[in-house]
Amino acid sequence: MKQSILVIGCGNMGSALVRGLCLDKWQTKYDICLYDMVLLKAESLAHELGLSSIADLKEVQSEPYLIFLVVKPNQVKSVCQRIFHFKNSIIISLAAGVNQAQLHEYLGQSQPIVRMMPNLAVEVGEGVVALHFNSQVCEGDREDLLFLFSSLGWVFEAEEKDFDQITALSGSGPGFIAVFLEAMMDAGVSIGLPWEKSLKLVIQTMLGTASWLKKKNCHPGLLKNMVCSPGGTTIAGIKRFELAGFRGIVMDGIETARKQTKNNKTEE
Numbered sequence: 001m002k003q004s005i006l007v008i009g010c011g012n013m014g015s016a017l018v019r020g021l022c023l024d025k026w027q028t029k030y031d032i033c034l035y036d037m038v039l040l041k042a043e044s045l046a047h048e049l050g051l052s053s054i055a056d057l058k059e060v061q062s063e064p065y066l067i068f069l070v071v072k073p074n075q076v077k078s079v080c081q082r083i084f085h086f087k088n089s090i091i092i093s094l095a096a097g098v099n100q101a102q103l104h105e106y107l108g109q110s111q112p113i114v115r116m117m118p119n120l121a122v123e124v125g126e127g128v129v130a131l132h133f134n135s136q137v138c139e140g141d142r143e144d145l146l147f148l149f150s151s152l153g154w155v156f157e158a159e160e161k162d163f164d165q166i167t168a169l170s171g172s173g174p175g176f177i178a179v180f181l182e183a184m185m186d187a188g189v190s191i192g193l194p195w196e197k198s199l200k201l202v203i204q205t206m207l208g209t210a211s212w213l214k215k216k217n218c219h220p221g222l223l224k225n226m227v228c229s230p231g232g233t234t235i236a237g238i239k240r241f242e243l244a245g246f247r248g249i250v251m252d253g254i255e256t257a258r259k260q261t262k263n264n265k266t267e268e
Contacts, residue, residue, distance in 0.1 A: 002031045006060060006089075008079055009070030010036040010045050013094060016123035017070060017152075022049045023125055024151035030065070057082045066145075068116075069093045073264040080106035090141060092116050096167045097264035100134055100160060112136040114145065117166050118152060120174050127153035128170040132160045168258035176253065181206060 007018055018032065026032070027049065034053040036042040046053035054060065063086050071079055073095045080103070083089070090112040093103055103113050113134045121127040129149050133142050149155045158166060181202050188198025213220055228235040241247075 002029065003065035004031040004033060004062065005066045005068070006033050006035065006064040007068045007070060008035050008057070008083075009068070009094075010034050010038075010041040011070070012120065013118070014068070014070035015041075015045055016120045016127075017068065017094075017118060018045060018049065018051070020122040020125060020127065020152045021148075022051075023123075026148065026151070027051060033060070033064075060086075063087075064089050066090050066092055069095060071095060073098050076103070077106050084108075087111065090114060090137060090145075092145075094118065095264075096171065097164070097261040099163075100132070104134075110136060112138075112141070115160060115163060116149075117158075117163055117171050119171050122152035125151060125153055128166075128173075129153060129155040130158040130163065130166045130170070131155065132158055132163065164258050164261040167261050168254050172254070172257045176250070177206070 007014055032051045034042040034046050034051055035057060039055050042053040067083055067086060067089045069076060069079060069091065076095045076098050084107060091103065091107060092114045094116050100113055100115060104111065114137060115132040117130040118127050122129065129152050146155060184202045185195060185198045188201060189195050213223060228238065
């Protein structure tokens with residue numbers, strides 16, 4: 001009999017996570033069941049991927065091997081109260097700003113808990129996935145989970161104290177990059193290119209740049225210097241960015257995102 005996985009929350013992140021797991025055919029090893037407060041979300045995703053869904057958490061008959069909490073931070077406590085009786089399930093929380101101490105308060109000190117911070121790119125197997133295991137997760141389960149999540153992209157273990165920074169940089173990162181990408185696309189339109197061609201040019205440029213940096217494993221400043229010829233077009237554009245405070249704006253945005261994790265208060 002296959003072990004089961006329960007995913008609570010089928011919004012953008014929950015859907016990306018499930019699609020990423022199914023991309024590597026994990027649904028053939030595990031029975032994956034979906035639940036969302038908006039029933040249609042769970043039903044639609046289950047229909048798309050050939051999974052099962054439930055309308056109420058009371059319908060869960062046997063204790064799942066894994067329970068993913070992919071809900072807003074202020075919903076975590078109420079959800080934990082509804083799964084409190086699953087004492088042997090490994091609870092995997094994706095809720096930003098909700099630490100393990102809070103999860104233990106809601107679920108009990110003996111509960112196996114994993115904090116997970118992925119980003120939306122897990123849907124295509126190119127995500128960043130930070131994990132922190134508590135001491136109740138045995139070594140065998142830890143190894144199994146590291147292998148399971150390896151299909152989602154780059155997976156690594158992190159200290160819990162670093163999760164707010166990771167959330168701001170890689171969790172929020174796709175949104176920041178999308179804004180810059182859109183701005184470049186709009187610039188292409190402004191100088192006379194159709195938006196479809198502009199978008200393709202920008203996406204491929206970003207993919208190529210990221211691949212080059214990953215392969216060479218070097219500081220991005222080196223690539224910048226290689227592209228910037230004396231008195232050329234690139235350095236002229238970069239000068240305009242610098243005059244507008246581009247780097248400071250980016251750094252301030254990421255710092256603001258980090259601070260926001262502190263404001264994601266859970267229910268009392």
